[in-house]
Amino acid sequence: MKWKEISVVTEGICAEAVAGIFHQLGSGGVVIEDFQAARRYENQHSWNPGMFSPDFYDHDFVVIKAYFSDERQVLEDVERLLAKVEANFGVKCRVFLDEVKDEDWEESWKKYYHTFKVGDRIVIKPSWEEYEPQAGEIVVEIDPGMAFGTGIHASTRFCLRFLDKYLKGGEKVVDAGCGSGILSIAAVKLGAARVWAMDIDDVAVKVARENVKLNGLEDKIQVEEGDIIEKIAQLEVDMVLANITAEVINELLPEAARALKEGGWFFGSGIVDSRFPGVQQKLDECGFVIEEILTDVDWVGVAARKIRK
Template identity: 45%
Template sequence: EERNVLELIETVKARISLLPSFGLDIGEGSVSLSNVNESDWANEWKKYYKPTKVGKKIVVKPSWEDYEKQEGDLIIELDPGMAFGTGTHETTSMCIRELENYVDETKTVFDIGCGSGILAIAAAELGAKEVVAGDLDEVAVKVSKENCEINHVSDKVVVKHGSLFEVVDSKADVIVANIIADIIKILAKDVSKFLKEDGVFISSGIILAKIDQVCEALEENGFEIVKVERLGEWSAIVSKLK
């Protein structure tokens, strides 16, 4: 409402009128305007966020939904707020499935770029003895801490603001990073310094076209590729120190 919407619409109309010059059929090419109450869009998405079984054990459930627990279920109650990570995105679900494969009560886990805290919470629910999560975004740190409290894992999960490698001085058995391919390629240079012997690095947020680039970066920095998972347009790569 604070923007000059009418001026913006005229700009849009002018741009649309140029599209036929590119050989595109724009049909009627009309532009319409309507008002949407803030409360509507702020809550409308909640209708589509339902309890979801992400892996063999982990179930992600919004706080406003009921879910009847099945035998073996580990339930994460999650309100993502303004941070990424509801558990339904392919990259998040692949990471959770791999955490199920590698995390037990003997493992320390680092979560790089924790978003809503979902992966850190999943690791804690799977029994990890210690979890450290970090994010450069202060909102993500706040949301992660809140979600840890909701799920009663604050005693096991430490959430820190900043680059995780700058705020930890120990090593992990498992490091998980659900970010983007280009950042993972950069992380590959330093991850090994923070992994124990035989440590596992689970990385995701990688579009299919960049799988080879990420694998190459990992191998150049002392990792062997254990598994490449694909789901939709995304992939997750599990690697171990050679």
């Protein structure tokens, strides 16, 4: 299998916005090469300039790279969303496309993905590592492949922390945009009775199903392909997990409000801080009250409760 590498060459000011576009389109990971940041670290003596050729420092642009399976037709969406970035920031974005072979890409990133903990109880363990759980720990075994959801990204960690804190046991849960299935698996291991997981990306659906099987949870987690905004209204649940983007969350909220029982939880994540006021307003309009907000650099996660039917 082959993967495509999409690189956007642009100015530092919009690097996070471009990374956010890749995030929204479901890329499993984003690489930002920022030569100016390298120069700043060199000035703080926390960077060894000898490691790189002198030309490296001459660039004023940044390169943001993301990876998608070769079958995914994302280029048109990338270009459409980049046009908005160009208009908003007054910059130019140039797109380059390359191919990466499975063995080069999939094997090389595995070297950097190891077992780690989120909070006191949740342990995320890559399928190829061994781990002996300590008392009280739950282990989520994951092989993310090309789906989003290693647990490393702040947006996933926000939802894991909310689950750890607010899930009491026996809940019916929707995992909106399940990616690798990491949140669904954590929810059941923390005590949820049943999870409906959905993703619009067929690669994510395949990966999530494999991970559900890996954890032996096929009887509790149902993974489906589709648009969660269209499907959620058919359900009645206690909790909705939505690590997607502010735009999708705003569209999902009125539907999620119909699906959630009174007192039910909505965990929203993948929200870039500049878009959070819009989400706050939508939560209020849809009858939610915010219980907790988590932030990390420019990402925001929110835990809110449905108070009105």
